[in-house]
Amino acid sequence: MVAYYRSVLITGASSGLGRALAVECAAPGGGLHLSGRDVARLEATAAACRARGAAVQTRVLDVCDEAAMAAWITGAGRLDLVVANAGISAGTGRGRAESAAQTRAVFAANLDGMLNTALPALTAMRAQAPGPDGVRGRIAVVASIAGFVPAPGAPAYCASKAAADSWTVAAAQTARRDGIVMTSLCPGYVRTAMTARNRFPMPGLMEADRAARIMLRGIAAGRRRVVFPWWMGVAARLVGLLPPRLSGALLSIPPGKDGLPGEP
Numbered sequence: 522m523v524a525y526y527r528s529v530l531i532t533g534a535s536s537g538l539g540r541a542l543a544v545e546c547a548a549p550g551g552g553l554h555l556s557g558r559d560v561a562r563l564e565a566t567a568a569a570c571r572a573r574g575a576a577v578q579t580r581v582l583d584v585c586d587e588a589a590m591a592a593w594i595t596g597a598g599r600l601d602l603v604v605a606n607a608g609i610s611a612g613t614g615r616g617r618a619e620s621a622a623q624t625r626a627v628f629a630a631n632l633d634g635m636l637n638t639a640l641p642a643l644t645a646m647r648a649q650a651p652g653p654d655g656v657r658g659r660i661a662v663v664a665s666i667a668g669f670v671p672a673p674g675a676p677a678y679c680a681s682k683a684a685a686d687s688w689t690v691a692a693a694q695t696a697r698r699d700g701i702v703m704t705s706l707c708p709g710y711v712r713t714a715m716t717a718r719n720r721f722p723m724p725g726l727m728e729a730d731r732a733a734r735i736m737l738r739g740i741a742a743g744r745r746r747v748v749f750p751w752w753m754g755v756a757a758r759l760v761g762l763l764p765p766r767l768s769g770a771l772l773s774i775p776p777g778k779d780g781l782p783g784e785p
């Protein structure tokens with residue numbers, strides 16, 4: 522059973538974890554604001570949520586469009602939960618370094634896109650009245666266990682997720698004084714379109730609906746960071762303590778990931 526929120530906004534709801542989060546949050550009387558870039562997949566998520574009784578509004582939107590994101594979020598009305606979920610990965614598969622374009626695209630979606638979601642949400646929530654529990658609203662950022670280690674197979678992804686996690690956990694301290702709960706969500710491997718391109722074993726691979734329920738429980742509990750599976754988080758932290766030459770050699774064993782979504 523996940524907590525009930527009257528109004529939830531989720532980016533990247535057209536696929537994977539975003540879709541699973543939207544479906545888990547969908548309930549009679551609840552309102553969902555969902556965005557993504559692929560119209561057909563976004564509408565498929567909306568239909569699944571409406572079938573569970575939720576009122577759904579969709580917006581086809583690039584998270585990198587700062588002005589459009591601010592207008593969407595500030596125009597959505599009261600928001601109990603905002604999830605900055607949209608993200609992409611690239612990588613060094615086939616022995617190639619990430620191109621400049623790939624590197625910038627990953628940072629733009631995973632960092633600028635995340636900030637384009639979380640910053641207007643913070644502003645909007647500060648103006649909202651607190652609920653009976655004293656909370657004005659909750660903001661969750663989907664980071665990753667990949668942010669705990671600089672893996673040579675996905676440099677931009679690891680760095681962007683490290684920054685997303687660090688910013689969220691640090692910002693949570695002052696946000697709490699304003700009655701806003703912020704949570705950094707750090708999953709291991711989840712079965713989605715993003716991991717479908719991985720050509721290496723993925724320990725602890727989890728279904729998206731199970732991952733979404735773990736995330737929502739952590740958000741409801743007011744945790745600042747949710748890491749799962751826990752043992753993978755511990756392993757990543759331990760590898761991160763090694764000298765870079767050693768951790769780099771260890772993490773180079775699996776092949777890198779190939780390209781951006783849609784690239785051959």
Ligand SMILES: NC(=O)c1ccc[n+]([C@@H]2O[C@H](COP(=O)([O-])OP(=O)(O)OC[C@H]3O[C@@H](n4cnc5c(N)ncnc54)[C@H](OP(=O)(O)O)[C@@H]3O)[C@@H](O)[C@H]2O)c1
Pocket residue numbers: 532533534535536537538539556557558559560562582583584585606607608609630634663664665666707708709710711712713714715716782
């Ligand atoms: N899967 C994993 O193992 C895993 C582990 C840790 C963290 N994560 C994180 O979880 C989040 C969701 O990823 P996923 O695994 O569910 O992958 P996914 O199935 O590929 O979904 C990614 C979602 O992000 C959206 N998106 C990407 N770039 C966007 C942009 N510029 N503007 C708007 N929407 C954009 C996509 O929209 P369109 O498809 O409509 O373009 C899609 O809805 C990401 O932040 C990812 O880094 C995933």
